[in-house]
Amino acid sequence: MCLRDILSRVKNGDMDLIEAEKQIRLYGYQSVGKIAKLDACRMARIGVPEVILAEGKNAEDLMDIAMAQLKSEGRAIITRVSDEQLGALRKASKVEWHPHARVAILRKKKKSSTDGVVGIIAAGTADIPVAEEARIIAEEMGCKVITAYDVGVAGIHRLFSELSKMIDAGVDALVVAAGREGALPAVVAGLVDVPVIGLPVSTGYGAGGSGEAALLSMLQSCSVLSVVNIDAGFVAGAFAAKIANKAREDKK
Amino acid sequence: MCLRDILSRVKNGDMDLIEAEKQIRLYGYQSVGKIAKLDACRMARIGVPEVILAEGKNAEDLMDIAMAQLKSEGRAIITRVSDEQLGALRKASKVEWHPHARVAILRKKKKSSTDGVVGIIAAGTADIPVAEEARIIAEEMGCKVITAYDVGVAGIHRLFSELSKMIDAGVDALVVAAGREGALPAVVAGLVDVPVIGLPVSTGYGAGGSGEAALLSMLQSCSVLSVVNIDAGFVAGAFAAKIANKAREDKK
């Protein structure tokens, strides 16, 4: 029984208050309707679309979930897609494919657009796939994204120039992806007043080489920055877009 | 030699271009002036005041640094102050003391104020000291702060009510402090479209009890949130204030 039904019955005297309270307590939001509706509600509520992690799903299950989401949302964003999974998706639908990030998008509705601006910086070429995942999700959340890749600490002069362009473009938040020792986000956060999100990447080898050195280094940074999990491009991009969209919404 | 001096000499023909380029390359920002000026510059640049970590400093050194900062900045914020250090500070200056957070502030200038609004939530009573450190720094950065303490997952109903108040007050960013299993930030991030910063706290015991369970749990969260280091109240508060102040600045 859906919530409005319960309320209707109360209004009509078909259900007494004690029973109604119990129903709501026990069953909660049980009968709000179909699953598709719920997702829409969630998106409106927290401003982030659901994303499907392909890793660890078999091709069939992945397909079912993706097609369901495409149907209900008009779009399905799928990350960490293997070649085999990609093949399966392509048989069922037209796929917008981002090869570096390994992200597939199925789309029926046009992308909408907010005024949010997000900057994404990658320290080295090996950090680009993760940075790209961040870019794509931020764009799917309506933001304009400016990227600057391969501007690590070794070539700090390029960094200054790129940062300058980003600030001129009015970025609301910055994602800085870095592997190895992960020093770049702290450097950036020491230069600008824009919120910086550190995105550690699992490039490297030996002790700390799966991204732990980068993660710990960002957590210990003397600069003020916040951090997401290793290789969590999606989270970093979505968080930055959340900041940007919120700031622009406030402005209106 | 300061940068303007170099440029003056170039203009006056007292230094040739090759030499000037070398000077700037090698010496960089060397001679920008006195240390006090530099700090002011940093604050203007990144929007976060310097904070003195008392832990691991002897009373004398702490005092020297604090008094120098008070002089140059009109304010010195000192975190993790021991009773002994507090006594020493009190001999030298009037001290604004926050006992839960163990933060001392020396102040000559009035606090300024931005329009930023920050919400700070603590899961349990044991998380309050770290949450308070976040609150104080956000206020020192000019934000209005709304707090809701002891609203852990166990008493989820209180959470809904407090969140509702915060959203009505127009919070630009939320800090959610939680120890033990650290589940609260993910719950909050699943309910609102405001950016949520997870602040893991070192409450707990046994495996993962020094805050690692909370930290890992926040990093793995299915919700979109970003994270700071364990017990890093200062970083969380400053990051939230950076978001809030940036958003309000954008709005103007």
Place this chain on the structure above:
Amino acid sequence: MCLRDILSRVKNGDMDLIEAEKQIRLYGYQSVGKIAKLDACRMARIGVPEVILAEGKNAEDLMDIAMAQLKSEGRAIITRVSDEQLGALRKASKVEWHPHARVAILRKKKKSSTDGVVGIIAAGTADIPVAEEARIIAEEMGCKVITAYDVGVAGIHRLFSELSKMIDAGVDALVVAAGREGALPAVVAGLVDVPVIGLPVSTGYGAGGSGEAALLSMLQSCSVLSVVNIDAGFVAGAFAAKIANKAREDKK
């Protein structure tokens, strides 16, 4: 506004369905009443009383929370109490003190009793404090508790005899506390058909000596058992009592 109020207003036509649904959605269980009531509700719901962890709380806060709980619940159970905290509690109330477990109980209502029977076994003398914490909470949840301490693998003959007594007494669940290599729970679980809860204890030294060896060993056990965190006597005791009380309730 409390839930029944909302329902009343709907019934009386003072609130339309759309608004009522929104109220319930947004505010959830917000206005269910006073905090004391909520706790009672929680206890009825999940069958476990709230317990106050004294560790990390200052004496004042601890006192306030304890007295509030005593008032609302007729009982306050406080674990990991320091000598200083104990002194403070004793000034404010009569205290039932369990020195090995370092548990203090403030009590106004008589202990109630279920038919549940819980067995608690400790491998060595060093494991007794944690085992005692388990015993006390299980008794507070109304169970009869049978204990057998210092029956480690070294003295396996004593174990057989004690187990035999426990089974004759009809235990519904067994807590087995063990430090060092933590082998005892697996041995017990290989001998009886009663559910066994492994309780690792932080006795030991060197590699794995803070309870990790015991914890990992229990998690890897070939026998079927479940585990709680290192030194989590309260959780183990409460879980065993939950099993016992549920089984007896089923029986009725």
Place this chain on the structure above:
Amino acid sequence: MCLRDILSRVKNGDMDLIEAEKQIRLYGYQSVGKIAKLDACRMARIGVPEVILAEGKNAEDLMDIAMAQLKSEGRAIITRVSDEQLGALRKASKVEWHPHARVAILRKKKKSSTDGVVGIIAAGTADIPVAEEARIIAEEMGCKVITAYDVGVAGIHRLFSELSKMIDAGVDALVVAAGREGALPAVVAGLVDVPVIGLPVSTGYGAGGSGEAALLSMLQSCSVLSVVNIDAGFVAGAFAAKIANKAREDKK
């Protein structure tokens, strides 16, 4: 020499007391009979059937062990079966195959049934294989199993509804499987008075992504729950069935 033989000889005066005591001490349960009998004895004793872990066994050894168990027990349960191993098993016997859980069952005797009822909940689709392993073993132990999959914290409304159904069905114990941050078991344990067993799953990536975040989070949980090892579906299912069968047995 078997135990009864020793006792016979003592009775007949063929062995003196000193010698008999020594025999029993040294040789223990040496000659209790054939291996098949022993297993039957173990099952009767602890209420859990032996399960064969296929992982790390070559196809021949696996086959031998499985066929021996099938012969002696009338049933062989084999977990973590690879495609190659499955092929080998199918050549030798009819195989009941559970593809999600990768569990193979060889069966000569009919499944028996107890009155125990077990509920199994999986947070996400990626947690289903491990949850299925739990389901199968609980059913093999005679329990009725009710499942609710993909009811993670994100869709908490579905959870309420499913939990409600389970309680109506009289579940004796609940297994809750969750990867990533592993928050679901704590949420469930905060809602019902049924014992909840947390089952951490190795879904996730980055720091804590092999199930450690979920495991630590469950160990640190403020709710009362017990835990099994990462991906240990068999242990969780068998433990829940042990609780359920014991409770029902008590009832009789």
Place this chain on the structure above:
Amino acid sequence: MCLRDILSRVKNGDMDLIEAEKQIRLYGYQSVGKIAKLDACRMARIGVPEVILAEGKNAEDLMDIAMAQLKSEGRAIITRVSDEQLGALRKASKVEWHPHARVAILRKKKKSSTDGVVGIIAAGTADIPVAEEARIIAEEMGCKVITAYDVGVAGIHRLFSELSKMIDAGVDALVVAAGREGALPAVVAGLVDVPVIGLPVSTGYGAGGSGEAALLSMLQSCSVLSVVNIDAGFVAGAFAAKIANKAREDKK
């Protein structure tokens, strides 16, 4: 009921075979007699005396256990004794005190002696307390012990000379204690055909400084050696004595 009783009854026809078998199966070694006897039995069986770890025991409990053991065994060996515990012991008994090792021995019977010879080597002066613990237990097990302290890798010439003496004295086993990088046991094991037991010590600082570097280094050693836990002087000494006593016993 003790084992011989059961056998007596069988012999006398007071107990039938079925019942006797059940008694022995269920109750095991239950009624073998008083605790003191059991310990004696254990010592005879495995050749190692029980040792009391003082750490984590309060003075009273420690005293009770020690006096009981002194009474039943004629000797009580207590390790890791604090000054406070030592004071308490001295009030109750004459104490043989080994200050470096912090071992206390209460003794009523004379030390016995085997022909076993054990060599104990300590790399640095900081490793001596742990090496001494090994020496004392080996002597209590009847062995002659030859020690060579402060013969680390840095002074390898001394090592050769000391090793030579030990081999001339016919050592049956060698304990080599080393902290920091723990290289000495591997060096020794590469020079002699006597079994070498590596004993890692928790001297050092920084990464791996609690003995982990030494432990891992010994486990990874290219030489053939076996290892005990960090600071486990007792285990190393007893294991070496077990080898020595067994070898001498074989010889007879």
Place this chain on the structure above:
Amino acid sequence: MCLRDILSRVKNGDMDLIEAEKQIRLYGYQSVGKIAKLDACRMARIGVPEVILAEGKNAEDLMDIAMAQLKSEGRAIITRVSDEQLGALRKASKVEWHPHARVAILRKKKKSSTDGVVGIIAAGTADIPVAEEARIIAEEMGCKVITAYDVGVAGIHRLFSELSKMIDAGVDALVVAAGREGALPAVVAGLVDVPVIGLPVSTGYGAGGSGEAALLSMLQSCSVLSVVNIDAGFVAGAFAAKIANKAREDKK
């Protein structure tokens, strides 16, 4: 220049004392001869043959080293041999192949034999490959080896019987291989006065499942035992054989 040459020259007056001392100091054992000789010397000195770890070597290098050793020693023992490496070895030589242990032996000389007796116990079938590696090396060192496989804690009665046989056979040392929680070595060491070497095996899954649980558990054991690295069958077997051979040598 070899040592005897230097001494010859001194004797003949062709080298003065100062020079000779310097030669020996600086160059050490430099010129003792060919590599083959050195190995022989090492074997005589420490009683353990060199063993070639195939893992991580390409087939050519492996072949060269193996053939050189076969030539100089009359035997080459190669562990952790892949199928590809085995193929390469078989092309060059007759190979004695142990499939469970994946050990290849090339042999020109007959195996010699000492009087040493070693017992090897494996807890589960998955532990057999590592146990077999221990068996092979102990036999190559001349010992008689008695094995008992699949006698884990679950079937403790079989253990008693097998142990009894081993003791009757006069074992000088016992290797006990165990994965998962690794409890078996402690149980065995609590039953016999023969030195027990714990051999942790990397069977298991989840937390501690790569052998760490077994390793830590053995290091923390209350029984007296020593330990080798995870899966280090060679080290365990060689160490046991060293004990056995030394004991028998003493006896003569």
Place this chain on the structure above:
Amino acid sequence: MCLRDILSRVKNGDMDLIEAEKQIRLYGYQSVGKIAKLDACRMARIGVPEVILAEGKNAEDLMDIAMAQLKSEGRAIITRVSDEQLGALRKASKVEWHPHARVAILRKKKKSSTDGVVGIIAAGTADIPVAEEARIIAEEMGCKVITAYDVGVAGIHRLFSELSKMIDAGVDALVVAAGREGALPAVVAGLVDVPVIGLPVSTGYGAGGSGEAALLSMLQSCSVLSVVNIDAGFVAGAFAAKIANKAREDKK
């Protein structure tokens, strides 16, 4: 705008001092020219050529970067090259291939040469690939390199002889590569006054077997040595060459 341009404009009065200072502050080294020039500058500045890590790069990207570097520098050094990547490189250019180290060099300019001398020692044959990587980079930096491979602690006599040769050749720095327990660098550093760089290698198995034991052991070493990351042959070789080249430069 490049730095000299700014200075030119200042000199010519086309830019005032305030503006020039701002330009330099904000844009930094932005417009120094093309990327190729910058690299040259970096090499001159820190004395180490850029090296391309092939691992984790797709063949196309790798090719582009390599060809760009070859063009601008006259040389491209590529490490950790897979067979597939090697094939791609060979299609585009003549490749100098070092199979053990898996390093590819593309070269248009002749190798230059300094007077620096570097010694490289590898403990075992498994350590040779990493040692070779160190050798190649040191040679590319102009040093003469002397190598001694397979001179582990087990064959210490060979070490003395090889060290002696190295010192006679005037080595300025020594790289010592070692896996397993990593003891060799400490031994070498205890014998010579040349700076020793420890290079831990990921050979080994079980606990600490991915190079952690070697790394920790080197960090804990009583001898004075410095360390690079596990398998970081490039860093060790370049660091040694930096010492050697600096020393020789000083000498001139």
Place this chain on the structure above:
Amino acid sequence: MCLRDILSRVKNGDMDLIEAEKQIRLYGYQSVGKIAKLDACRMARIGVPEVILAEGKNAEDLMDIAMAQLKSEGRAIITRVSDEQLGALRKASKVEWHPHARVAILRKKKKSSTDGVVGIIAAGTADIPVAEEARIIAEEMGCKVITAYDVGVAGIHRLFSELSKMIDAGVDALVVAAGREGALPAVVAGLVDVPVIGLPVSTGYGAGGSGEAALLSMLQSCSVLSVVNIDAGFVAGAFAAKIANKAREDKK
């Protein structure tokens, strides 16, 4: 028997070649003389004085070792001295006390001096004690030391200026001490051609706060640098002095 004695005897025909070879093999450097001589020899050999780590030594032992070293070497350097230990030392000797580094020096001979120049940089004030330890040992090894403290990444302009001074002064090696995220050594190594030794410091809190973040970050650095253990000021200073002294020696 000392080496020359053996040689004498050989020369005189008092010892045959076989016996002499055996003596030298077995006894090695056994009888090289008195201990004092050996130390002198070691210093001459590796260029680093022995340093006494006070931590973990009782006052008496410390005193004995220090006075012995003072006597034999004319100097004793003692690190990590507690107040209590300092008091004891002061009773026995005049003490040169360095309060920040907590290093005590007892001295009879004048400090000697080489031409080596070492630069020592500390990122923050909290890193100064460890940096000071490095400075003192480098000076005791005869080097001129130039320091620059509190020049962390946050105040990068000061760093450029200080580095410039150091290079003008001809530093042969640089030690860079840094806690928290440990980024400074990499920055410095990216700017100069002098070898840079990273010295991680245990300042910080939360995850990675005991110096692991700094250590891992330095090991992962893209710049070429080598590293010592956390807080190992002595090792870093001595290693830098070894480079400097070797370079200057080469020059002569």
